[in-house]
Amino acid sequence: MDRAGAIAEIEWYRNLLDRRLRDWGRHLKREARERLLSKIERVQECDNLQFKQYDEGYYIGQLDEDGLRHGYGIYYWTNGDFWYGRYCDGYRQGYGALFKVDKKIFYGKWIGDKKVD
Secondary structure, eight states: OOHHHHHHHHHHHHHHHHHHHHHHGGGSOHHHHHHHHHHHHHHHHOSSOEEEEETTEEEEEEEOTTSOEEEEEEEEETTSOEEEEEEETTEEEEEEEEEOTTSOEEEEEEETTEEOO
């Protein structure tokens, strides 16, 4: 997938995120909803977007020299869940959001693939 294709895919996720926040995120404060939408734009602004396929889904975002997810990115699981935010050495790290098919939203700080707050 080239950069234009990756940006188009991210725009699709931004629209999906906007719909899910309207439908599921009514309990979130306006500032939190705006922060979530702005984070996905950071992924779109990255110069070195890459696409990587996995058995359980795919990733669009930044990779390090070893091919690990590193920097901003979006991970989409085949069951419909998706995450976007920062990665470090292949793990969710820093602030991001996990959207589950069962309409749960997990937003906050992550360390080593685990939510800490």
